[in-house]
Amino acid sequence: MAKKKVAVIGLGSMGLGIARSILKAGHAIWGVDIDAKRMEDFRSDGGSPGALAEVAGDLDAVVTVVVNAAQTEAVLFGEGGIVGGLHRGAVVASCATVAPDFARDMEARCNEAGVHYLDAPISGGTVRAASGELSIMASGAPEAFAAIRPVFDAMARNVFELGDAAGPGSAMKAVNQLLVGVHIATLAEAMTFGMTQGISPEKFMEIIPVSAGTSWVIEDRGPHIVAGDYAPLSVADIWPKDLGIVSDIARSAKFSAPMVNAALQQFLAASGMGLGQEDDAAVAKLYARNAGLTLPGEGQG
């Protein structure tokens, strides 16, 4: 297998897992974060030493795992941005959830600099990031896919190739986020609605996963509510952002999206009441408080 020289920019919960997966596969890897401690921790895992600016010209690929479009633009083209230092033909794979139009803009600017851009949002959560089993919904030039293949193989179980230019990768991610976000709010609504009718969360999770009402989200997030465990595997505040992106894209396309917008309001309210840094299943607390219900693990008052 071809060993690559790779930088991962953004060592948060997703980026650190990705960086470690790429390292484990035997590539030379530089981990970069605005938090110096995170960089140092990753270096002690075995990440390569040396300032990124000095090695940029040797890199085969850069994987950006930052929070949003603004951070993506900053790390690529802002002060000290990496694109200017890359050699011609290097590949930037951008993993943040962004609007398709933004992805097309980044691709055009990378291409002007002689650098490939892959519109490569990821799905799967921190556990799969750590185990190298993400899904990547990607679009971009075939040469870029070919060059980065060993890196993607280290990061992901599924790589969906959605086209030969930026845009469809981010569009597919938006579709998936639409579904996941709406399904989380719907799980919370259904489970707490059941409680008003005497159906306990435990009974709900016994029956719904084997019934027509089930979803991946119910099977993944439902147990968090039953256990009263809101340790953030994926924070609630992702959803005002990601459903906001979906809502913005929909509005631009004159597409009426009532389910998205209903779910968006629930996550905004959850964030407004201070639940934003809890696990996203904590949107159930909004429903419970609105209905005077006590969820598992909450004080009995």
Add this chain to the structure above:
Amino acid sequence: MAKKKVAVIGLGSMGLGIARSILKAGHAIWGVDIDAKRMEDFRSDGGSPGALAEVAGDLDAVVTVVVNAAQTEAVLFGEGGIVGGLHRGAVVASCATVAPDFARDMEARCNEAGVHYLDAPISGGTVRAASGELSIMASGAPEAFAAIRPVFDAMARNVFELGDAAGPGSAMKAVNQLLVGVHIATLAEAMTFGMTQGISPEKFMEIIPVSAGTSWVIEDRGPHIVAGDYAPLSVADIWPKDLGIVSDIARSAKFSAPMVNAALQQFLAASGMGLGQEDDAAVAKLYARNAGLTLPGEGQG
């Protein structure tokens, strides 16, 4: 196995499948419908002859598979209603989706007549009704469960016993319908949203079922939209009714249910535009028309 004498009231798409499954298991069965032709057809399948009024006193169980609460009350207690003719200890199993309060009322009135009432909504659709593989979400007296067990075994793959009185069966069904109805509207919204961004329904169904956004509904109904096949396995007009029941229960409980009510509006609009007797996946046509999109199988104008 104990052979039972059973009447099935309501030989629509679900009831006929149930009646045939019970017949196949070797029980003596009378099929009843307001449509004389349906009764005759079932009799030619091997259903028992003879007027129900004459045999009511011999029946062990009555399974009602009618459309709603009003029909349930009519067949049990209306003119010529069956409860008055049953022997003490006979079991009525009511399969319609109804409010828990209605189920409790029916139980009380049956008990006054010396008859057991099982609050026994069903889930699974016409295909599983025909193959005897439904799910039954049931609550009621343990003696009633014991007496009807061979009949339920003929109808269902899963029998969830939710308590020893009416109410929780219907409550659990309402929870399941909340999820299924919201998930259908969400599938339609996500798939057509994707189309506005260049993601085809085929590509959607290739990627979403193996991603975090999936649901049972997506895997079951998504192929209908891809095929442009709206032959009604389950008609869209079920949803204004069932989500209406959920919405009514929620309002009574002072439970704010924005996801349910957003989905309810979409199904009302689909029904209002004349799609009510098509398969429920046809709610996608509402989204497509609202956005000027052409779904698979639709005329190209």
